[in-house]
Amino acid sequence: MFWPLLACLRDYCANCSLAGISYIANNKLHISERVFWLFCFILSAFGSYKLISTFERDFEQSAVSIVFESLTPYDKIYFPSVAVCETLEKDGTTPAVEQYIESTYPEEYDYDVEIYVLKLLFPHEYNTGNARAHCFDKEGTDAECPHTHYRELTEKLHENCSTVLVECSLGHKAFNCCHYFVPLLTPYGYCYLLNSRQNNHPDSKHWFPSEVEDNHATVRLVTDVAVEVFVLNEEDIPYANLAGITTKVATPGKHTDLQISVQEMVNDVDVREVSPEYRGCRFFDEIMPKSSFRVYSFSACIVDCIAALQMRYCNCSIYNLMPSARADMPDCDYNGLLCLEKETKVSPDIKLLLPWPENNETCDCLPSCTEHDLRAVSEYSPSGRKGVERRSVAISLVDRPTERYRRQALRTRLDVVVTIGGILGLFLGASILSLIELVYYFTLRLYNNIQMIRKNERVQNRVVQKSRIKGASLNKGRK
Known part of the structure; x- marks a missing residue:
């Protein structure tokens, strides 16, 4: 597998459409020419990388603009x-809350519980310390504050639309x-x-x-x-x-x-x-x-x-x-x-x-x-x-x-494709066909080369086998 892959890489470098690669892979050229083209290719690749990085940074910082029309x-x-x-309300309570306190605590109207319930009903009035200040000392007594189902309680106590x-x-x-x-x-x-x-x-x-x-x-x-x-x-x-x-x-x-x-x-x-x-x-x-x-x-x-x-x-x-x-x-x-x-x-x-x-x-x-x-x-x-x-x-x-x-x-997906494609085309001579070419060489071409090698090996084995059989027949006839 290694040698077919190496041969495919050499074939790709010798024939690819990217500018300069074929000169680098051409062993008929003097080493100085191949080094020169390698330097140019690296310089072009670095330039395209810097430009694409700058474009991505600008895209993040100024992707949209707001105008006045x-x-x-x-x-x-x-x-x-x-x-x-x-x-x-101005007096600090509501009829529904008063009725709830009177029915839940019939022995004595508890103003601490009333304040706590009002803070639950109007959560924008709730401040840190309300629960401890109004309810902590009542724990375990008949006048303790409600402990659960606050959502259901406030749904029952808030005013309906026709009143509001x-x-x-x-x-x-x-x-x-x-x-x-x-x-x-x-x-x-x-x-x-x-x-x-x-x-x-x-x-x-x-x-x-x-x-x-x-x-x-x-x-x-x-x-x-x-x-x-x-x-x-x-x-x-x-x-x-x-x-x-x-x-x-x-x-x-x-x-x-x-x-x-x-x-x-x-x-x-x-x-x-x-x-x-x-x-x-x-x-x-x-x-x-x-x-x-x-x-x-x-x-x-x-x-x-x-x-x-x-x-x-x-x-x-x-x-x-x-x-x-x-x-x-x-x-x-x-x-x-x-x-x-x-x-x-x-x-x-x-x-x-x-x-x-x-x-x-x-x-x-x-x-x-x-x-x-x-x-x-x-x-x-x-x-x-x-x-x-x-x-x-x-x-x-x-x-x-x-x-x-x-x-x-300011920049859309189409702008991204056009800009990056233009940079790669300017510096490396790349196009969408260059990408297809790369995929082709290391998939379809590599597969076909391997199949051809295996086919040639089978043909060669048959020829060798026939030669051996023919040689054995001749030796037998001489005897």
Whole structure:
């Protein structure tokens, strides 16, 4: 096998299409000429390697670019997603929680248990030390705090949609609040989301047609309870620890006017061909492994990361970090919360989870490729309306957007093929046929050569055998 392979290598070097190789393999040339061509070939190979390495580095650093472009009057503009989340009332409790405490602890109303249950119901209010401060001394008594099934407990105690949202309208056109605001358990607590991909999709009957038809579209919401309103992208989730547009209406009779601006982000088709690491973002359908959420977003990725961090330290995670229960990530019970408080992982600092801190708790979270630039322009709350119990908020676009961002790919897969092929062709005279030629010589040609050698050996053996038989016959005849 060795000698046929060596012969095939010599044959390839003598006849291959790569520039200079045939001169190196030609033993009829003087040694100085062969060394000269060997030096030229090595120099060309090194040059092509350096250029390809530079191209790969530039590809990583500048695979995409973001430009600013003008919108035409005919481009469609859509109102951003809105989330309405329950929050604590001004007096610090809710009728449902009061009824639960009275029925569970009939002998004496326990305010410590009430506070603990409220912290579970409104997890954005939960602080490290709440479980130990309000429940630790009650262990083993009739007044001990609930220890398990926090998800089921909060599902029973939170308000329904008809109480949270009483009236809804867009541009003075009323619509059915509870038909379009879909409930979802979020890190903030129980929320009702309008046009969110986390619990809805554009083809659903619950997807609200939110196209902006005039220059000052306004969404008006009226509620009977204290709420916090978030304006967010359709793939995001409400999370108090991440910066965003939000306003709280907790005082009865309070009205808030919130003005926002929107700069849309669109992507060229070629952007998807660039890997997320090079383009620096992920599309909503590029979901991370083991994610608890339906689509990808930066906020969802951070929440998944916090849940995984809690699992690492205490083998459980707080129930509100997952929209639905998971067998592989159990909800924390009372002992689990004590563990998280001890490890200070109830609500870790978001800055420590970002990719650049030097610790072992960072998250590989990229921005969403489709997130728009949402900004709060102004927020105004006139004095409370006396005798009015309902709260309201009006969210309006300060003006119709006239520009938007566009993410475009600077280099695609075709550019990679063309550039690398051009470099190899310029320095080495290589082409796709050169690769086919290499494969051909060391597969089909090698196989045929081996078969020919074996055939020649068989023919030669027959000739030798016939000669021996003929010689033996002649010797016998002479005798």
